[in-house]
Amino acid sequence: MSDPVETFQRFLRQQGLKLTTQRERIVRRVLKIKKHFSAEELFDLLRKDRSRISKATVYRTLSLLVEARLLDEHDFELGHKLYEQSQRDEHHDHLICVACRAIFEFHNHEIERLQEQVAAEHDFAITYHTHQIFGTCEEYRTTGKLCPRGLARTRRD
Amino acid sequence: MSDPVETFQRFLRQQGLKLTTQRERIVRRVLKIKKHFSAEELFDLLRKDRSRISKATVYRTLSLLVEARLLDEHDFELGHKLYEQSQRDEHHDHLICVACRAIFEFHNHEIERLQEQVAAEHDFAITYHTHQIFGTCEEYRTTGKLCPRGLARTRRD
DNA sequence: TTCCGTGCAAATGATTTGCAGGACT
DNA sequence: AGTCCTGCAAATCATTTGCACGGAA
Numbered sequence: 482m483s484d485p486v487e488t489f490q491r492f493l494r495q496q497g498l499k500l501t502t503q504r505e506r507i508v509r510r511v512l513k514i515k516k517h518f519s520a521e522e523l524f525d526l527l528r529k530d531r532s533r534i535s536k537a538t539v540y541r542t543l544s545l546l547v548e549a550r551l552l553d554e555h556d557f558e559l560g561h562k563l564y565e566q567s568q569r570d571e572h573h574d575h576l577i578c579v580a581c582r583a584i585f586e587f588h589n590h591e592i593e594r595l596q597e598q599v600a601a602e603h604d605f606a607i608t609y610h611t612h613q614i615f616g617t618c619e620e621y622r623t624t625g626k627l628c629p630r631g632l633a634r635t636r637r638d
Numbered sequence: 639m640s641d642p643v644e645t646f647q648r649f650l651r652q653q654g655l656k657l658t659t660q661r662e663r664i665v666r667r668v669l670k671i672k673k674h675f676s677a678e679e680l681f682d683l684l685r686k687d688r689s690r691i692s693k694a695t696v697y698r699t700l701s702l703l704v705e706a707r708l709l710d711e712h713d714f715e716l717g718h719k720l721y722e723q724s725q726r727d728e729h730h731d732h733l734i735c736v737a738c739r740a741i742f743e744f745h746n747h748e749i750e751r752l753q754e755q756v757a758a759e760h761d762f763a764i765t766y767h768t769h770q771i772f773g774t775c776e777e778y779r780t781t782g783k784l785c786p787r788g789l790a791r792t793r794r795d
Numbered sequence: 796t797t798c799c800g801t802g803c804a805a806a807t808g809a810t811t812t813g814c815a816g817g818a819c820t
Numbered sequence: 821a822g823t824c825c826t827g828c829a830a831a832t833c834a835t836t837t838g839c840a841c842g843g844a845a
Contacts, residue, residue, distance in 0.1 A: 535827045604776030612769045619761035
């Protein structure tokens with residue numbers, strides 16, 4: 482019952498939509514990605530799997546996956562959006578290395594709490610938030626190595 | 639010595655650039671704006687002042703003003719960037735009403751401190767950060783009024 | 796003079812959309 | 821049958837850029 486493909490199908494049905502071959506292939510491929518990825522990168526991965534799905538369909542399906550809450554969408558000021566599998570109840574924010582583009586995740590309960598307090602003080606009803614820290618990561622600073630082309634790296638300690 | 643136009647001129651000279659009529663008009667106009675504004679909105683304001691400056695120049699000058707640290711640039715997921723006069727030492731983050739587009743500012747010293755701690759734990763050297771809280775503001779929730787077209791509102795309590 | 800800067804229009808580039816033929820239910 | 825979908829190419833849209841002419845130092 483927590484199979485993502487089923488979750489997606491349930492979501493689609495609910496919206497009067499169908500789980501097509503393309504949509505299913507895309508979800509299954511997406512589930513294998515353990516990093517942050519762009520629409521373009523997903524498109525390339527699908528071609529490598531000999532799935533000739535159009536870019537339009539990739540974009541359309543990514544939107545659906547975000548709506549279905551299977552994916553989270555992020556704008557890290559890279560000129561294109563990045564996606565990652567939603568860790569439903571484990572919300573996290575990001576540290577983005579502007580040099581090598583590595584992306585790290587962090588979660589700080591106290592920050593979240595203070596943030597809610599700030600919103601409350603402004604009579605503001607939070608829908609979601611983004612907290613991004615840009616700078617340079619330790620590896621880049623010591624090795625000067627840039628992130629290889631292709632998938633944006635996501636490293637966890 | 640803290641006259642923004644002079645600051646800009648100093649910055650330009652330093653870069654081997656000139657303070658042209660257009661650039662000066664743009665800075666002076668920008669200085670009068672007390673809200674967040676887009677390139678397009680600035681362009682329109684300039685036309686109203688009978689300054690026929692091209693959009694290309696507006697964009698080019700905005701970039702320079704950001705480099706000169708006279709303006710801060712924000713991406714609030716609105717499809718276009720917003721700018722605001724840099725409050726040099728008074729950094730702040732934002733609450734963005736997704737319904738009426740009002741923008742509120744907040745500063746929480748404790749959050750900033752915790753954030754530095756998070757970065758330190760990751761051996762991450764911070765360059766800058768963005769902390770945006772999206773949701774609905776009190777006014778929108780009670781009146782249902784949408785933000786009027788034109789300049790994005792910035793309200794402070 | 797000598798670059799630097801400007802306006803204009805064309806180029807970008809990620810994402811979206813209109814259409815016409817296909818595919819689920 | 822009746823929708824929903826897909827692929828393709830064209831359209832968007834904010835922003836950028838190439839060029840030839842105009843302007844500060």
